[in-house]
Amino acid sequence: MSQHGIHTVDTAFQRDHFDACYLIVENGRGAFVDCGTNHSVPLLLEAIARAGLTPADIDWLLVTHIHLDHAGGAGLLLQHLPNARAVAHPRAAPHLIDPSRIVAGATAVYGEAEIARSYGQVQPVAAERVVVAADGHVVDHNGRPLLCLDTPGHARHHYCVWDARSVCWFTGDTFGLSYRELDGPQGAFILPTSSPVQFEPDALKQSIARLLAYQPQGMYLTHYGRVGETYAQVEQLAQALYEQINAMAKLGQDFESHPDRHGKLLEGLTALYQQRAREAQVPLDEAQVHEALAMDIELNAQGLACWLDRARR
Template sequence: MGGYDGITAGYLIRGERPALVETGAARSAGEVVRALAGLGVGPADLATIVVTHIHLDHAGGVGDLAAAFPNAEVVVHPAGARHLVDPSRLLASAARVFGPVLDELFGPLLPTDAGRVRALGDGDAVDLGGGRRLESFDSPGHARHHVGLLDSLTGDLYTGDAAGVWTPETEDLRPATPPPEFDLGTAIASLEKMRERRPTRLLFSHFGPVSDVGTTLDRSVEELRLWVELVREARADGLDVDHAVSRVRERTLERYAVRALPEVEAKLELLSSTEADVHGIWRYLDQQAALEND
């Protein structure tokens, strides 16, 4: 995405009913098709395409991949299903955020026929064949249309963005708190849902597998609380949101090893910018203040 490798992961689950978890952006769809072909998965073989949520770096390739794999059912949170059928509102919203770089970064999300889209509610599952299931649970906080997915055979848990952004080059973990739907309480509750399921690994969409589950989930909570507290302090000091962004950057300068690797940090900022994440927290704190004043 955006000229970078190793930025968004798609996962193939092999078995009687092969499934792809996450499509990446539309501009990556051709690469996904080629990679699946290299793994022996042809146009008639893929049974299911699952996305954790409908942000364009996760689901932007759905329309392209649905066309490339005509037998595949497309599975998504109930709140996201209509946007895959008619992506016009989703694309308009993304255009307001990304402006002229939208097409360069993501490409167009093509519509998918409604008959091929299935809503995956809390407690529902995807049949992987042979009694194996991909079990779904609501994991909002990053976005309300977000699900976590647990493989009943392996114990792998697909985190989407709910556990933050993992940088494998440096083993940094940063929160993903963009507007408009970030909520601290529901984000932490989602992490507790992950912990309760006792997964063997966390499979981050950004980027890759992590085996130290307990420590990583602890870090996810810690990072969320830290960033919210830093923005809260900036507001209390009378700073505006742009100065809050600067403060978060300054206060976390020594916290993340990725800061010493400019190219990797540039990739991370493209994917999950400090500015966007602080804006998401700022909006959340605005909402909390309004509730307190009611």
């Protein structure tokens, strides 16, 4: 079922309902926001068929940022979409055309075996098929404007996509993570993502405020799905993100010089999210909450460390 022609596609990265991309259909033409990995490509082609389109009907692939769970499959996907062009942040576009540096960076974090397993061989995108989206760039999706706004904080090569038709943002990782199994009686349980290597707390809060200025009715997250049905709900989620970004930054500063900094960050982040999960009456026990968030806790600890080290330099 789609709302405003927006189809949520599970890219099957890591597990079900962990990593989404979106197919926006407008009068018989399609645009993807993000695309997952090489392994996701068959699922995106199936989604095109389910929406009653063909690969030739897809005009755009908007890549919110270049992290491989969002854009790793871009080169391979475009080999199947003869008319589509990729839209990338000015800092991201060179890495779509030559992905070697981004793959090397991810390999340093995850190791070669994990890169091969999770992402496959990342393919380049031909330079002539890449459109550079500076702040305020508007993609004309068959008469439906999609506005790209620069939103650093999670990464400096990140934009979010405003769709006035649905009164919603496609937020990549700027508006955090929210897994549906953690939904509580008050709705979505949300947390920021500070994954390596460009987390900047103040910039992230400013980016969230920039999104709120449009009074969105909902947010389409990569991890995972839509959150919020009204502006009041979105504003409440933003408040939760602000509080946690501040708490995470304080945690980083508290343990900046600790000999076991990484261990202390893992411990502190776990305690922070467990406490908030209890307050939100998340329907999982502590062990299940930890299982759902273990990878994000590890990455957030690494991201905080990158931020602390960069500030020190």
